[in-house]
Amino acid sequence: MLVENVMTPKNKLIIISPMATVREALNMMKEHKVRSVIVNKTKPDSAYGLVTFKNILQSIVAEDGDIDLLNVYDIAATPAVSVSSKLNVKYAAKMMVKSSIKRLLVLDNNELYGILTMSDIIIILMDSVE
Secondary structure (H helix, E strand, O other): OEHHHOOEEHHHOOEEOOOOEHHHHHHHHHHHOOOEEEEOOOOOOOOOEEEEHHHHHHHHHHHOOOOOOOEHHHHOEOOOOEEOOOOEHHHHHHHHHHHOOOEEEEEEOOEEEEEEEHHHHHHHHHHHHO
16 A cells, blocks of 8 residues: 555645744644644745644753744754655555654655655554454
């Protein structure tokens, strides 16, 4: 099975401007009930980023950061770790386990197609054992 058959597609993702504040990111995460937001590219040849609850907590605790003064760009994991939509899911799962990564962006030609999460993979596994 390919990543493109399991991933959450781009039209269901929450994408935020790199210049948004951390408070804006938290509000979006709360509103959409998600644990991460994708940070948009600044230019066509730059990289997408990812902000998770962990990034936010680390930046606030480690740096006594003010969530109204910190931009998303400052705390995002950029470039976000990514895979191709045409990759077999088992290789993406191996990568996630070995690197302790819960989310992979799905990119082809530096364009965003979706996100693959551990939850997406677990759901497929659970469906296959029924």
